[in-house]
Amino acid sequence: MEPEKVRAPNIRDVARLAGVSYQTVSRVLNDSPSIRPETRQKVLDVIEAVGYRPNQAARALVTSRSRTIGVLTSQSAHYGPTTSLNAIETAARDAGYRLSVTTISTADYASTRAGLDYLMSQSIEALVVIAPQVRVFDAIHELSVGVPFVTLESTGRDPGHSLSVDQTEGARLAVRHLIDLGHSEILHISGPQDWIEAEARMQGYLQEMNEAELRTRAPVLGDWTAHFGYYAGLELLRFRDFTAVFCGNDQMALGFMHACREMGLTVPGDISIVGFDDIPEAAHFLPPLTTVRQNFVEIGRRAIAVLLGELGGQPDQNHTPITPELIVRASTSRVVVR
Structure with a gap:
């Protein structure tokens, strides 16, 4: 024989245990200012004790608000x-x-x-x-x-x-940091062309480089993945006519770091790298990644x-x-x- 299912408490159960009408319980649930503080607290104590959960769909019908x-x-x-x-x-x-x-x-x-x-x-x-x-x-x-x-x-x-x-300002912070460190040949690996954030970060790179009167290069369009950062790094590092890279996100920066190690280069001794986002793992990359944090x-x-x-x-x-x-x-x- 199957055990009898326990019925979830309803609004009338709360009213009975609190010694009030179910309309009063409803007013408490809807935060009505007409309820006396002691009555409100008594109802809330019963709700907590019995584990009552209001039916959101039913409340929406009564209040015309779905919350x-x-x-x-x-x-x-x-x-x-x-x-x-x-x-x-x-x-x-x-x-x-x-x-x-x-x-x-x-x-x-x-x-x-x-x-x-x-x-x-x-x-x-x-x-x-x-x-x-x-x-x-x-x-x-x-x-x-x-x-x-x-x-x-x-x-x-x-x-x-x-x-x-402000994605553009974040990119400018990243590039300005590299310029302040003496870097003048700075690459940018961007996100996908149709992404709003990728375009804004690309504009930040171009604006900061132009303001410093430094040579800009056509950004490399990526796909946000570490996989892309790695293979882009293997290709770009064959020529190594740059000293720093601003990557459009932290994952591509991680892939680029991998490529540097594979080609016998050190970060930041040979190449400085900045990412964007400050993902939780960024502080534990090897080396820990300089990046732009979004709140x-x-x-x-x-x-x-x-x-x-x-x-x-x-x-x-x-x-x-x-x-x-x-x-x-x-x-x-x-x-x-x-």
């Missing part, structure tokens, strides 16, 4: 987008919201439209868009979103809705703050790009004159 923020993101397992999503989820949860996330398989208009339609069918109250390609944001602006939204993009084309780390926690906090401000009728207009930080470690040193 849900939608996230439209692209297919990507890269450190930056994934960490941004984690930071947004934490900030949303701290504010009493949950996320509904949908991933678009391609960056075309139809896929973006389908993803947005799905999120709107979930009665989301606000929207965050995380995508690497400009055309996704073009599609978003062509569609009628209908809820407060913020995009994590660094193009600067829509300052009223965008929020990002993904702050991105998540501010994205949710902007949306909550709009939902509450008090728009937060602080869309100023977040300044990244140069983290100097052992992969860079002063240029050696030979």
